[in-house]
Amino acid sequence: MSPEPMRDESEFLASYDPRAYDPVAVTVDVVALTIRDGALHVLLVRRGGAPYAGMWALPGGFVHAGGRREAEDLPDAAVRELAEETGLSGKDGALGRVHLEQLGTYGAPGRDPRMRIISVAYLAFAPELPDPEAGGDAADAAWVAVDALGLTESGDQRPGTTRRLAFDHARILTDGLERARDKLEYTPLATAFCGAEFTIPELRAVYEAVWGEELHAGNFHRKVLSVPGFVESTGATSDKGGRRGGPRPRLYRAGDARLLHPALLRPSREEEIR
């Protein structure tokens, strides 16, 4: 990993010139997902400046690497960009309960017309949040229904889709959705889309929105209660029934499991196997 062998470490550090290397920039981009009106939504910003001005993009920006500003870690950069470009406050505010994990890194030459840019993508699961306010370089910011973006399996957008995504963000978003679908199978992260207390029908609505298919209510109920540590009862009952009738569902909160065992497998997996 070192450019050339040297005898002494301090001598090496003194003579080291970072600028002698190829110029690269590192950004973070965030795929922030939430459930609104029973449908999966992603947080997007409309780009104010070039390149791709006017198009929609994932919130993100350059990592403060330590030159003029203080160096920040990658997850911190993700939270900062999310806060800056959307007006949502950071860890102690609206973004306090979100789950954040690294999704992947995208660095193909030419993915950004300005220069070689390596983008570290993060994936966030959030409970229902207020509408964002555009800030930073963003001309606009909004929660957008994922279904309205016309994404294809290959990471493109279908022709005729009104909201076009900049850069390779359609691919990043597609990968993020795929990851979210997988994570719901074997981790309890569906609870990250809910409030602190939730009902089993609410939890089922999360699965149905992310997976895009209806689940058998009875079997789902049995399964959630039988997996150890998935949810724990609060003893209380929701104060209202469903909006179209039905009894008041009981309230639960997230349990202490980090993995679901056995997993909650989605029904229509057969097609994707080959």
Next chain:
Amino acid sequence: MSPEPMRDESEFLASYDPRAYDPVAVTVDVVALTIRDGALHVLLVRRGGAPYAGMWALPGGFVHAGGRREAEDLPDAAVRELAEETGLSGKDGALGRVHLEQLGTYGAPGRDPRMRIISVAYLAFAPELPDPEAGGDAADAAWVAVDALGLTESGDQRPGTTRRLAFDHARILTDGLERARDKLEYTPLATAFCGAEFTIPELRAVYEAVWGEELHAGNFHRKVLSVPGFVESTGATSDKGGRRGGPRPRLYRAGDARLLHPALLRPSREEEIR
């Protein structure tokens, strides 16, 4: 993502100065795993130069970003570094049959004493390969038994371990092993550790080496044959029995499944759940 709004994209590109940004460098590091003598091994190089001279590290190096050399994509950089530092030839040679996937990106400030370095880690599964030859900046290169590195769950090495790992490579390797264990559960990638044709006992040995526990031979056999697309029969039989006796096992090759359904879950999962 743009530094400041501008009216025209070409005007923007002309005036853009990459050097105005914080200096960052991007590297790739590869966690290359294989099975030798029934035990899981990882490819390591001994560092010739500073920093961490003399310590062991994952093979890796700077990404050619496009300044003086031609820009290369991240996976290409991973293959190139693997080839350069170990003497193993590239895609058409010994490295032709390896599975390569992105593992994660490590960019904490201070992880490299020279400057801010963002490292994109890749994970490789390889069948048994020849001993590597040191090249590039590496003073030595070898397949090292993972068990001999004294890795802890928290990504450190136990005190007293002779081969110390440079940088945060103990953490990267720990994450890679965790990922490998997971992948064996729900993908047919265990076959990537085998040759083109293999027996079911050989495949079981892969699982036992990666998971570090013995499996029930009969149930494993039933399971592998019952999962559609995992393996397909060649009709042939191995020309030798096991080294300690037993009949000649039949030969199989990898099937066309990309996902195992139902998955092959490892037995002792209960402990890791909470």
Next chain:
DNA sequence: TGAGTTCATCTCGTTATGAGAAGAACGAAA
């Protein structure tokens, strides 16, 4: 030749899953 090992298959009891049904609780419309 004999002893010990391993492959491959089978059995059996337990657990998990999919599909459907039923009673009770509720909202909304008549």
Next chain:
DNA sequence: TTTCGTTCTTCTCATAACGAGATGAACTCA
């Protein structure tokens, strides 16, 4: 207020999957 349709929650039942153990044949090594 009554009625009707909806939803929560719990059951049942048939099927599939799994863990543990057993068996006989095939092979290596002493």
